Amino acid sequence: MKSIVSRIAALAVASAFLVNAGAAEAPRAANSYLSQADAAARSARVSNVDYVLQFALTGKESFSGTSELHFDLNDAAAALTIDLDKADITALTVNGKSVAPQYNGWFLTIAPQDLRQGRNVVAVSYTRLHSTNGEGLHRMVDPADGKVYTYSHFEPAAAHQMFALFDQPDLKASYQITVTAPPDWTVISAKRETSVTPAGDFKRWTFPATKKLSPYNFSMHAGPYKVWEDDSGKYPMRLFARQSVAAQIAPQLWFNYTKAGLAFFDDYFGVPYQWEKYDQLLVPDFLYGAMENSAAITFAEGGFLHSEAMTTAQSASLAGVIMHEMAHQWFGDLVTMKWWNGLWLNESFASFMGTLGTAESTEFKNEWQHFYSTRKQQAYAADQRVTTHPIEVAVPSTANAFDNIDAITYSKGASTLMQLRHLLGADVFREGVHNYLVKYAYQNATLDDFIGSLGEAAHRDLGPWTQ
Numbered sequence: 001m002k003s004i005v006s007r008i009a010a011l012a013v014a015s016a017f018l019v020n021a022g023a024a025e026a027p028r029a030a031n032s033y034l035s036q037a038d039a040a041a042r043s044a045r046v047s048n049v050d051y052v053l054q055f056a057l058t059g060k061e062s063f064s065g066t067s068e069l070h071f072d073l074n075d076a077a078a079a080l081t082i083d084l085d086k087a088d089i090t091a092l093t094v095n096g097k098s099v100a101p102q103y104n105g106w107f108l109t110i111a112p113q114d115l116r117q118g119r120n121v122v123a124v125s126y127t128r129l130h131s132t133n134g135e136g137l138h139r140m141v142d143p144a145d146g147k148v149y150t151y152s153h154f155e156p157a158a159a160h161q162m163f164a165l166f167d168q169p170d171l172k173a174s175y176q177i178t179v180t181a182p183p184d185w186t187v188i189s190a191k192r193e194t195s196v197t198p199a200g201d202f203k204r205w206t207f208p209a210t211k212k213l214s215p216y217n218f219s220m221h222a223g224p225y226k227v228w229e230d231d232s233g234k235y236p237m238r239l240f241a242r243q244s245v246a247a248q249i250a251p252q253l254w255f256n257y258t259k260a261g262l263a264f265f266d267d268y269f270g271v272p273y274q275w276e277k278y279d280q281l282l283v284p285d286f287l288y289g290a291m292e293n294s295a296a297i298t299f300a301e302g303g304f305l306h307s308e309a310m311t312t313a314q315s316a317s318l319a320g321v322i323m324h325e326m327a328h329q330w331f332g333d334l335v336t337m338k339w340w341n342g343l344w345l346n347e348s349f350a351s352f353m354g355t356l357g358t359a360e361s362t363e364f365k366n367e368w369q370h371f372y373s374t375r376k377q378q379a380y381a382a383d384q385r386v387t388t389h390p391i392e393v394a395v396p397s398t399a400n401a402f403d404n405i406d407a408i409t410y411s412k413g414a415s416t417l418m419q420l421r422h423l424l425g426a427d428v429f430r431e432g433v434h435n436y437l438v439k440y441a442y443q444n445a446t447l448d449d450f451i452g453s454l455g456e457a458a459h460r461d462l463g464p465w466t467q
């Protein structure tokens with residue numbers, strides 16, 4: 001994610017409702033958040049998760065869907081919760097048996113007697129209002145022409161505003177989706193569709209199952225988007241935007257930086273890009289700067305629209321944000337933090353790699369000087385205030401996931417990684433990053449895992465550096 005500060009006020013409100021994380025055995029607190037203790041208790045019992053998701057989109061204010069959760073359960077001794085926010089549930093079956101929903105508006109509780117040790121299938125049908133707050137499945141009516149656009153945003157834990165799931169990063173899953181949508185819409189997700197067929201007044205878009213992803217890295221966007229395509233690189237690239245702003249976008253510049261970045265990161269990481277195609281969308285009302293959804297990255301359109309030719313500074317900014325989100329496709333999407341206390345490393349690494357990728361694969365060779373004179377200065381300033389904090393802080397609940405996401409997290413963190421690269425040497429650092437990505441691919445990892453891979457490559461104990 002590329003940060004902006006507007007979320008701070010919203011989180012101050014959210015924090016007021018924080019319920020302290022209790023022991024894992026205590027019943028889950030009835031609110032829209034998930035505590036670290038409850039998440040850990042759930043991922044200790046649940047594994048091997050696959051979602052089969054259907055969505056019916058009409059362009060109206062609400063949508064309907066069916067979520068099938070397929071998963072292994074270690075034990076059926078206790079109830080299991082499934083996240084689903086503010087839905088009207090129309091049907092619930094657990095292992096083929098129709099069950100009356102035990103639902104508080106934030107999560108379903110499945111009783112032990114309906115569960116079984118081993119493979120379980122839970123199917124939930126529901127209707128829900130589209131979000132208008134930028135999370136879940138956001139809907140926007142373009143004031144210019146009345147066209148309706150939707151896009152998803154899930155970080156840190158808003159996928160349950162769109163479908164039923166285990167909404168935590170360490171329960172990676174595959175997602176197989178089918179979407180019915182108005183006939184002039186395009187549906188964009190982590191994979192390219194396998195078919196688009198007529199379905200009454202709508203079209204049905206069918207997608208193959210994804211590789212394993214954390215919920216916050218999966219996405220689905222739909223609307224009458226303008227599309228540009230470029231197949232001149234190793235991976236097919238597309239760019240999407242609202243029809244009414246299409247004239248204010250320079251698609252060739254996007255494709256140039258994207259193609260250069262993909263070639264650079266493939267080579268740098270020594271692990272080829274895993275998500276087969278590269279889609280980027282400019283979307284309205286976006287809460288942040290950009291978001292690294294696997295193979296379907298979203299950008300706040302306001303920062304990238306221009307009626308005149310782009311200035312050098314605007315082009316550099318565009319290149320930098322593209323590279324930041326692209327770095328996350330490996331460090332974030334392929335290897336993912338276990339819990340939100342690791343978000344700083346995710347963002348620090350993407351900030352570091354985004355700067356490196358921009359400096360080494362675009363015309364902006366002085367990107368590190370630019371980093372020093374802007375973002376690093378912001379980190380110094382933040383560090384001198386009474387509100388300073390360690391780079392890593394505890395995150396007891398998803399309500400706190402973004403509490404300390406600021407210049408210290410992003411830019412001081414990125415600076416420490418640059419320092420570490422100087423300490424180890426550029427080649428050793430790169431070898432350690434490569435080994436980390438190979439060792440933990442499609443899994444979750446922690447700071448110790450990352451530092452362990454670097455230390456192994458360097459043949460030295462980096463414990464004191466971490467301290």
Ligand SMILES: [Zn+2]
Nearest residue numbers: 001002347350
């Ligand atoms: Zn980021």
